[in-house]
Amino acid sequence: MKMLNTIKVIQKINIAVRTNLYIYYFRRIPLIGQLLNPSAYNNDSLKGMLVPMAIILGELFNFLKKTAYLILVVAAPAFFIAQMKHISISAVDIWFYLLFILSGVFAPLQVSEVFKVTNNKVTCIKYLKIDAREYTHSWLLIRYVPFFVYFTIVIIGVTLFLGGRITDALLITVIILCLRMAGEAFHLWLYGKTGVILTRKSAINVMLIVIMLIASYGVTMLGYVLPVSKYLYNPVVIIAALICGGIGVYMLFIGDEKYRSDYVKITDTSFLLSNAVKQSQTHLVKQVEVKDKDLDTMALSEEFHRKYQGYNYLHAVFFKRHKRLILNAVYTRLTVVAIAFISVVIIRFVDSQLGIAISQNMTRWLPFLVFIMYFMSIGEKSCRVMFNNCDFSLLHYGFYRNRNTILNNFTIRLKILSKYSLIVPLATILGTITFSAMCGTPWLTLDMLAFALTIIILSVFFVVHHLSMYYLSQPYTKELKIKNPFFRFMNWFIYMLCFACLQIKVAGMVFAGIVMAFTISYIAVALVAVYRFSPRTFRLK
Amino acid sequence: MMKLFIENITKSYDGKEVLKGASMTFEQGKIYGLIGRNGAGKTTLFNCLSDEIKADKGKARITDAHGRYAHLLDTNDIGYVFSTPVLPDFLTGYEFLKFYIDINRGSRSDIKSIDEYFDMVQMPKDDRFRLIKGYSHGMKSKIQMLCFIIAKPPVILLDEPLTAFDVVASLEMKRILKDMKRDHIIIFSTHILQLATNLCDEIVILNDGKLSQIDSYMLRRKDFEERIIELLKDGDEDA
Numbered sequence: 001m002k003m004l005n006t007i008k009v010i011q012k013i014n015i016a017v018r019t020n021l022y023i024y025y026f027r028r029i030p031l032i033g034q035l036l037n038p039s040a041y042n043n044d045s046l047k048g049m050l051v052p053m054a055i056i057l058g059e060l061f062n063f064l065k066k067t068a069y070l071i072l073v074v075a076a077p078a079f080f081i082a083q084m085k086h087i088s089i090s091a092v093d094i095w096f097y098l099l100f101i102l103s104g105v106f107a108p109l110q111v112s113e114v115f116k117v118t119n120n121k122v123t124c125i126k127y128l129k130i131d132a133r134e135y136t137h138s139w140l141l142i143r144y145v146p147f148f149v150y151f152t153i154v155i156i157g158v159t160l161f162l163g164g165r166i167t168d169a170l171l172i173t174v175i176i177l178c179l180r181m182a183g184e185a186f187h188l189w190l191y192g193k194t195g196v197i198l199t200r201k202s203a204i205n206v207m208l209i210v211i212m213l214i215a216s217y218g219v220t221m222l223g224y225v226l227p228v229s230k231y232l233y234n235p236v237v238i239i240a241a242l243i244c245g246g247i248g249v250y251m252l253f254i255g256d257e258k259y260r261s262d263y264v265k266i267t268d269t270s271f272l273l274s275n276a277v278k279q280s281q282t283h284l285v286k287q288v289e290v291k292d293k294d295l296d297t298m299a300l301s302e303e304f305h306r307k308y309q310g311y312n313y314l315h316a317v318f319f320k321r322h323k324r325l326i327l328n329a330v331y332t333r334l335t336v337v338a339i340a341f342i343s344v345v346i347i348r349f350v351d352s353q354l355g356i357a358i359s360q361n362m363t364r365w366l367p368f369l370v371f372i373m374y375f376m377s378i379g380e381k382s383c384r385v386m387f388n389n390c391d392f393s394l395l396h397y398g399f400y401r402n403r404n405t406i407l408n409n410f411t412i413r414l415k416i417l418s419k420y421s422l423i424v425p426l427a428t429i430l431g432t433i434t435f436s437a438m439c440g441t442p443w444l445t446l447d448m449l450a451f452a453l454t455i456i457i458l459s460v461f462f463v464v465h466h467l468s469m470y471y472l473s474q475p476y477t478k479e480l481k482i483k484n485p486f487f488r489f490m491n492w493f494i495y496m497l498c499f500a501c502l503q504i505k506v507a508g509m510v511f512a513g514i515v516m517a518f519t520i521s522y523i524a525v526a527l528v529a530v531y532r533f534s535p536r537t538f539r540l541k
Numbered sequence: 542m543m544k545l546f547i548e549n550i551t552k553s554y555d556g557k558e559v560l561k562g563a564s565m566t567f568e569q570g571k572i573y574g575l576i577g578r579n580g581a582g583k584t585t586l587f588n589c590l591s592d593e594i595k596a597d598k599g600k601a602r603i604t605d606a607h608g609r610y611a612h613l614l615d616t617n618d619i620g621y622v623f624s625t626p627v628l629p630d631f632l633t634g635y636e637f638l639k640f641y642i643d644i645n646r647g648s649r650s651d652i653k654s655i656d657e658y659f660d661m662v663q664m665p666k667d668d669r670f671r672l673i674k675g676y677s678h679g680m681k682s683k684i685q686m687l688c689f690i691i692a693k694p695p696v697i698l699l700d701e702p703l704t705a706f707d708v709v710a711s712l713e714m715k716r717i718l719k720d721m722k723r724d725h726i727i728i729f730s731t732h733i734l735q736l737a738t739n740l741c742d743e744i745v746i747l748n749d750g751k752l753s754q755i756d757s758y759m760l761r762r763k764d765f766e767e768r769i770i771e772l773l774k775d776g777d778e779d780a
Contacts (some may be wrong), residue, residue, distance in 0.1 A: 037556050290631055290674075300636075310643035314632075317640075321631045393627040398591055398616025399644065399692075540593075 006138040018054040066150040075158045092164040097225040104176045106212040108183020112199045133259035171232045178245025185248035284480040288385045333424045341431040359439035363451040367504040374498040379466025403535035425455040450512035461519040468526035471534040543569035550599030561750030574737035575730040577747035583730040591621040620689030624701040626681035630674035699729035
């Protein structure tokens, strides 16, 4: 009776959350979303109407999830592997083998409903003070009863489709359920003995996934499977499975009394899925965060303080303290250029004919270089660094949002970043000219001039593109997530243009001319747009 | 005398009207305490005035020193001290002040040295050369206060400003605000009624999205706190 009440509470909370989610997502639909005002969350009759929908959709979703898993992960691979020429095993045998390995052997090791942390669990145990043992028992029933029902239906369906017997399907479902119970109990036992929660050990989990993939699909594709269906009627197998399941159920529901003392681990909120997602989002901020070693305050001399004033001073200190984040990217790219140069020089000495041929065709690589330079640009990363470490705080102040200030800062940054961006193309040009001279190829040509000019303009172009898009859309949130569709579209557009360059077979003056015309026009338009619109667009989200 | 007119400012979030035509006139030489319950819209009002967010309707105008030629309130007219200070972490306190003094040098002739400003807020010498990244909430608030002491904008908005200060710094800040009020319009929001009675010349209540000024004689009444609480409760019930 007590357990029944707990199940009711759990389900009520789940349904309440789901109905609120329906309202939340409905309100986010453009145009019609506004038909529902925020008081809808408090509208009992509306929510009453949503309850049956929440129950039906919830179960339907659960069923479809299990069906999708069994069909896409187990049945479809079994079907396709059976079609392979060198495979002489029937699809139904592969299906049973994969099902046994994936759902009966590895899933019990990788899934633990006891230690899985959900919002519902935290709410019930931590805040509503429901007994942890009582909750876990109810939760196991809520999870595993539908699991058994839905698995039985889908497994029977697939088995019949693949030409198997209904009894085989029933037996394997029971065995899988027994193994899942044993698995749950194993996690509990392991925790009791060692304090280790297996599902929270990411290295072990990765290892298990690799072994699972080899033992399931890998072994099957080599033509070896354990004839599972043959053993299904073996009394030893059935009894062993039932004993495992029985011990599991006993430990979960009767034997283990420690849920109450272990509830802290069971409800550790750092293992909530939403928290894990949040943590993964902070990596964007971490990438551009300054470290203490970057911030050597003693490094700035009196002369430095005297030399720079106002916004020039702000940027001088900023770029000095963010050298590692911005210039390291330049150094990495320089290393790539140096390696490429050394490689062609070695080729020149090993095979002089090939070396000469390369030197004569250097400028033909221009279309390829356009694409490479897109990735080599430091513009995008610099914008993230500037937003996270400088603009996010200063944009709170009116003086920093002033039209003249925004444009002045844009100009300062454009100059500094263009200067940094020129290092790599200049090294590339120097390398190309040196190599041509080494090979005796004439380098003082119109082709080389066009090549040099194009990559210099391209490097400035990418900086202008990233910086102007930053000023025209300021797409970042505090967590550095991008919230602006225009920003995304423009980046995609430029990427596609650069990618399209890869398809161009003919380089030379014409290509260089087109690239220069486009980039110069783009730079001009972007600068005009920044000067016109950025005082309105360069704001915090 | 300089005047600030707030005229019919409205602001809604997600269909909920937070400011419902807030209007009020503020005068130079006074410290106004803006009092309202949690979520009443005090920060929203400040954000609208400082152009942090756009108001749906309404405007704010400010006159010249003689109470004439009212023009729309500009970001340069405002100094805003946030309840949670945000400053660029990569600078030291000294460097930030140098930068801030530099950008205000053109518009102000009475600028002091960096150390004089630090002395005003009793910032220890060592801390001046430490990165803001490592500053406490109170230290960051001091730097924010120094911003308006340097720039001397006509309107100074302070959002819960003194709660982060220790008693000594708080007393010093109060003294600075009292010294400055002659040339400025100072509005600060607070929950602490004792602070309001202590420091303010006028009390403005933000209730149900509207501003109302209460008689200044109430500040001296013994039952000031009870009366304010009653007013806030009444407004809540009316709403």
